[in-house]
Amino acid sequence: MAIAKSVVLILLFAVVCSVDGAVKRPRIVGPDMFKNKNVAKDKLLPGEQIFNVMDFGAKANGKFDCTQAFMDAWQKVCHTTGPARLFVPEGRFLISSMYFSGPCTAQPPITIQVKGYVMATTDISEYENGDWLIFQKHNGLKIIGGGTFDGQGKQSWEYSEKCESGDDGACARNPSSLFFSDSSNVVVQGIRTANPKGFHIFVTKCTNIRLRKLKLVAPETSPNTDGIHVSHSDTVIMSRNTIATGDDCISMIQGVKNVFINRLKCGPGHGISIGSLGKYEDEDEVRGIRIQNCSLINTTNGLRVKAWPDRYPGAASDISFTNIDMENVKNPIIIDQEYECDPDCKKKPSLVKIQNVHFQNVKGTTTSPLAVDLRCSKLFGCQGVTVRDIDLKFGDAPTTARCVNTQPLFAGLLMPPPCA
Numbered sequence: 001m002a003i004a005k006s007v008v009l010i011l012l013f014a015v016v017c018s019v020d021g022a023v024k025r026p027r028i029v030g031p032d033m034f035k036n037k038n039v040a041k042d043k044l045l046p047g048e049q050i051f052n053v054m055d056f057g058a059k060a061n062g063k064f065d066c067t068q069a070f071m072d073a074w075q076k077v078c079h080t081t082g083p084a085r086l087f088v089p090e091g092r093f094l095i096s097s098m099y100f101s102g103p104c105t106a107q108p109p110i111t112i113q114v115k116g117y118v119m120a121t122t123d124i125s126e127y128e129n130g131d132w133l134i135f136q137k138h139n140g141l142k143i144i145g146g147g148t149f150d151g152q153g154k155q156s157w158e159y160s161e162k163c164e165s166g167d168d169g170a171c172a173r174n175p176s177s178l179f180f181s182d183s184s185n186v187v188v189q190g191i192r193t194a195n196p197k198g199f200h201i202f203v204t205k206c207t208n209i210r211l212r213k214l215k216l217v218a219p220e221t222s223p224n225t226d227g228i229h230v231s232h233s234d235t236v237i238m239s240r241n242t243i244a245t246g247d248d249c250i251s252m253i254q255g256v257k258n259v260f261i262n263r264l265k266c267g268p269g270h271g272i273s274i275g276s277l278g279k280y281e282d283e284d285e286v287r288g289i290r291i292q293n294c295s296l297i298n299t300t301n302g303l304r305v306k307a308w309p310d311r312y313p314g315a316a317s318d319i320s321f322t323n324i325d326m327e328n329v330k331n332p333i334i335i336d337q338e339y340e341c342d343p344d345c346k347k348k349p350s351l352v353k354i355q356n357v358h359f360q361n362v363k364g365t366t367t368s369p370l371a372v373d374l375r376c377s378k379l380f381g382c383q384g385v386t387v388r389d390i391d392l393k394f395g396d397a398p399t400t401a402r403c404v405n406t407q408p409l410f411a412g413l414l415m416p417p418p419c420a
């Protein structure tokens with residue numbers, strides 16, 4: 001009986017998993033605090049204490065340094081008992097780099113509600129912590145409220161540009177606006193970030209993190225201002241975000257597993273990127289990335305997997321891009337295992353294994369004729385690539401596809417036509 005039951009279960013599982021062809025819905029790691037809860041709703045919990053930064057000496061004039069006031073308010077929130085929230089009302093608040101560290105004694109999830117406009121100080125020497133607002137060691141955290149985090153990054157962009165041109169490679173990463181690490185059960189919803197010094201949002205070593213209805217904005221020309229950058233994290237759900245920035249809208253590097261991206265609007269920017277991979281020694285694999293119902297407008301790349309040649313081993317597998325609309329995208333579909341080495345790359349091949357990557361139902365316009373460009377490592381090739389129902393137009397001219405060291409399965413209606 002028990003055996004028969006488990007056989008049925010296995011069969012059922014197989015059926016459920018094959019519906020989308022490739023990648024199943026993200027698996028929840030550990031207990032999911034927000035499971036079956038309406039995360040879109042903000043309701044005060046019974047007995048929830050509210051700590052308003054104004055009661056701790058903050059001044060909402062955009063000039064007074066409110067760092068100490070925010071820190072004092074946060075200490076109260078974190079070290080209380082029962083449910084608690086940090087409240088930032090309307091107004092302009094200037095704050096420097098600071099930690100919102102756990103573990104806390106308050107009852108999770110802790111809420112940070114920001115209605116106002118929070119601005120970063122501009123003196124980069126105040127950012128020894130590496131990032132602007134650092135959220136770490138939490139189990140249960142919600143950041144909500146419709147407010148804005150402005151990184152005031154302009155000065156640091158100039159620095160970053162200079163740094164890039166002097167190619168010693170030793171350039172420090174600019175501070176991210178919101179940095180999350182070593183945390184689980186995190187919801188960031190309905191807030192905005194503008195002009196970060198570095199990335200808008202950086203997620204590392206997190207599980208069960210939801211990033212929803214965010215609006216991330218920076219000039220197209222701002223350097224290295226990735227929208228959401230993720231590493232070493234499991235179960236990351238990003239839905240209904242709007243990102244217009246100077247670098248990748250979303251970038252995912254080593255150790256990222258079970259990601260679901262839904263209804264992203266990206267552009268301008270550099271598109272959605274997996275990689276660069278093979279950059280560091282002992283890289284953890286990337287696995288289970290499902291991206292669907294997204295649109296990309298005026299981006300330099302669309303859907304991209306990129307890896308460095310002649311560097312370290314790595315792996316990326318079970319990746320699907322489904323139902324994607326594109327408008328004026330330069331490189332719509334691209335696997336690039338000769339990152340920053342093309343054309344005529346003479347370096348040793350990439351040591352990154354890329355498997356089971358699916359591009360399906362991708363439609364729209366490109367600004368270059370090469371619409372599907374799959375260049376894989378001479379050592380491994382790319383296994384299990386499918387390209388299905390693609391309709392990409394370059395004005396009135398036909399588009400083309402290139403396949404190097406890979407033999408994708410082409411299916412459905414195809415423009416560009418399959419690789420010869």
Ligand SMILES: *[C@@H]1O[C@H](CO)[C@@H](O)[C@H](O)[C@H]1NC(C)=O
Pocket residue numbers: 262292293323
């Ligand atoms: C994606 O779009 C399709 C077609 O409009 C729809 O059927 C599907 O439910 C959408 N998926 C998600 C997760 O929104």
Ligand SMILES: *[C@@H]1O[C@H](CO)[C@@H](O)[C@H](O)[C@H]1NC(C)=O
Pocket residue numbers: 267268297298328
């Ligand atoms: C895309 O670029 C075109 C041409 O530069 C511009 O007219 C249009 O407004 C842009 N669209 C978006 C959504 O940025």
